Amino acid sequence: MTTPRQRYRRGRLAAAFGGLAAATLAVTLAVPAAAAASTLQAAAAESGRYFGTAIAASRLNDGTYTTIANREFNMITAENEMKMDAMQPSRGQFNWSSGDRIVNWARQNGKQVRGHALAWHSQQPGWMQNMSGSQLRTAMLDHVTQVASYYRGKIYAWDVVNEAFADGSSGARRDSNLQRTGNDWIEAAFRAARAADPGAKLCYNDYNTDNWQHAKTQAVYNMVKDFKARGVPIDCVGFQAHFNSGNPVPSNYHTTLQNFADLGVDVQITELDIEGSGSSQAQQYQGVVQACLSVARCTGITVWGVRDTDSWRASGTPLLFDGSGNKKAAYTSVLNQLNQGGTPVPNPGNPTQPGTTPTPTPTQNPGTGSCTATYSEGQKWNDRFNGTVTIRANTAISGWSSTVTVRQPQRIIATWNGSPTWDSSGNVMTMRPSGSGALAAGQTVSFGFTVQHNGDWTWPTLTCSAS
16 A cells, blocks of 8 residues: 555546446345344454454554444554564664554454565665665565564464556556566565465555456466466465545456456455445445455455545545544445355465365354354464354343363464453463443354464364353
């Protein structure tokens, strides 16, 4: 994601390519009360996806801002604090303070973190801008290695390389100082990132790649296809998704996401904002969510900011909350669409050694008669795996708690979507809702966690208690 000054210099995609037809995107007005989650993160979790936002460290003292962010989102991206100029302002001298503030806030509140971005032609520190050739290549790879190593184990996915392709009809790489170090610089960055943080997903991220017919989209597709064929470590592709009236959501957006997913990578909407207001904006947002939900490997959506006034495009009121923190029509359309459900996200296995981990038999605990806890497997890596617990109210309940028991030498190292406590052994975690735990009969809510398995892949055991 670039600065407003940089982005407004970009040519907008022609409206002639078409937006999503309003007739096919009528905003869903209601869903059955028993099935409806009340927050974006909870609704997305129903199909195994995340719903995230970009956070600025300078706004973490704003109570309205943090309340919304904590309530609604479970994936956090640093807006600018983890970019190259912020991380390494002087060569060899890294400034972790602002990045740490965001990462720590996210993890303390049970969120996951997208790392943005390791290598980019823009927002380079001045010392790097003055380099070229092999000296620049070495400096770039050192930056990738140092930053990814520092945050190793704390990042869900890295935007390893950002915006490396040119706009327009050429389908060429962007002419940047990094590109001039050699056409293999992107591959080199991905290999360095894998070595530095082998458990994180590695993504390529770009804008104006939404329309399947565009040359830029095809160029990125061909790069990813080549990487997958040659074993270059790439796990995901990020679609920034900055839309407005001159560049609406294309009618073939789902096709784009599906075609990339068919290459064997996850696809993620990474910087979503849509200028506009009212039902038109709401329909565009709903179309993006529909497209993601229909692609099994579209694993999550991140909006680029919390409130309209926090956006780099503030004058276009492009987000889900207005400047006062009120939910907009676009918020309602997104929540309702998420609550309609979609194709569940599959377990992609271990990104570094696929197919090497055993799959235990699913278990379900009947709870205490008024709620049920069900476990489902998430992503798996060399040293850890993710799990999701879905709480279902068998009768109307006012609150719930769930115990998750792992066995030695396993250890829970991260959680999201709840407030955990541990017993003295550290093997039993009790998860309670962060807010109200009231659920109608048949309604569900989910929370998740990461287990460092230390060689034991056994799934945890569960209980559920309701009040």
